[in-house]
Amino acid sequence: MNTPMKLVVVGAGGRMGKTLIRLISETPGLALHAAVERAGSPALGRDAGELAGVPALGVPVTDDPLQAFLEAEGVIDFTSPAATVEFAALAAQARIVHIIGTTGCLAEHEEKIDAAARHARVVKSGNMSLGVNLLSVLVKQAAQALEASGWDIEVLEMHHRHKVDAPSGTALLLGEAAAEGRGVSLAEHSVRVRDGHTGAREEGSIGFATLRGGSVIGEHSVLFASEGEIVTLSHSAADRSLFARGALKAAVWARDKKPGRYTMLDVLGLNSTP
Ligand SMILES: NC(=O)C1=CN([C@@H]2O[C@H](COP(=O)(O)OP(=O)(O)OC[C@H]3O[C@@H](n4cnc5c(N)ncnc54)[C@H](OP(=O)(O)O)[C@@H]3O)[C@@H](O)[C@H]2O)C=CC1
Numbered sequence: 361m362n363t364p365m366k367l368v369v370v371g372a373g374g375r376m377g378k379t380l381i382r383l384i385s386e387t388p389g390l391a392l393h394a395a396v397e398r399a400g401s402p403a404l405g406r407d408a409g410e411l412a413g414v415p416a417l418g419v420p421v422t423d424d425p426l427q428a429f430l431e432a433e434g435v436i437d438f439t440s441p442a443a444t445v446e447f448a449a450l451a452a453q454a455r456i457v458h459i460i461g462t463t464g465c466l467a468e469h470e471e472k473i474d475a476a477a478r479h480a481r482v483v484k485s486g487n488m489s490l491g492v493n494l495l496s497v498l499v500k501q502a503a504q505a506l507e508a509s510g511w512d513i514e515v516l517e518m519h520h521r522h523k524v525d526a527p528s529g530t531a532l533l534l535g536e537a538a539a540e541g542r543g544v545s546l547a548e549h550s551v552r553v554r555d556g557h558t559g560a561r562e563e564g565s566i567g568f569a570t571l572r573g574g575s576v577i578g579e580h581s582v583l584f585a586s587e588g589e590i591v592t593l594s595h596s597a598a599d600r601s602l603f604a605r606g607a608l609k610a611a612v613w614a615r616d617k618k619p620g621r622y623t624m625l626d627v628l629g630l631n632s633t634p
């Protein structure tokens with residue numbers, strides 16, 4: 361039988377960091393090995409359990425990720441793109457699992473994550489929930505079935521007022537699924553912002569609309585709009601623990617995999633769906 365998987369949570373004081381610490385402490389087969397925050401964070405030195413609102417775990421929050429990674433088996437990372445590329449290099453050095461939920465990564469960040477995945481087992485997804493990943497499969501199927509000449513695709517998302525990137529990672533993931541279904545490149549067909557005299561909608565484009573406000577955890581809809589009818593596929597997140605549960609499932613899944621880059625579709629066995 362496997363010993364408990366030793367995990368590091370980076371961004372320990374964040375919304376997702378605290379949710380992850382709580383879930384790791386409640387999940388048999390997982391152990392919180394270390395909790396990392398940035399230098400100068402008021403969370404440094406605090407017990408990770410107390411920080412997350414659960415009984416003390418005897419793990420003080422540290423700002424030394426390399427030391428934390430050396431004896432660990434995996435790192436769970438919901439931070440920022442700049443921090444994630446640093447953690448990716450360290451996870452590669454330590455040859456461990458790196459689960460990345462961070463969104464807003466640009467091509468330059470993705471290149472560095474790809475390089476790290478030569479040595480680390482990386483699972484990265486804009487959304488770690490089962491529901492959104494299943495939704496992406498359905499979106500791909502719908503986009504395959506509904507022709508671009510008659511059906512316009514729009515992706516709508518809403519998140520809490522603190523979110524810093526747009527469109528959300530999930531919206532982009534769903535847009536990619538729609539583009540794949542259509543057999544086109546999202547980069548060449550997306551319209552991420554509309555303002556002023558835009559002209560009529562271009563046939564075959566995939567539009568994005570972003571709302572921000574309050575405490576909304578994550579609302580996503582993909583609309584297929586035709587003359588006289590609209591098909592809407594949507595997902596509502598009511599609790600951040602669904603993302604954390606997915607990330608922890610990914611860590612356990614990746615434990616015995618070869619170095620490389622994987623997605624939640626691989627973890628959930630949804631990749632073979634046409
Ligand atoms: N893929 C998915 O399923 C999901 C993805 N996300 C994504 O996860 C990310 C985090 O979201 P959320 O938890 O809401 O954001 P928060 O801002 O609440 O948390 C991010 C945490 O990371 C910390 N951090 C930043 N840089 C470093 C560093 N160099 N070293 C250590 N800690 C660092 C921040 O510290 P400080 O505050 O001091 O900057 C903060 O505590 C976002 O990109 C979000 O979009 C969120 C939910 C689900």
Ligand SMILES: O=C(O)C1=N[C@H](C(=O)O)C[C@H](O)C1
Binds near residue numbers: 487523530
């Ligand atoms: O920042 C968030 O909160 C979330 N981010 C992810 C995204 O960008 O899609 C996932 C989830 O919707 C919550």
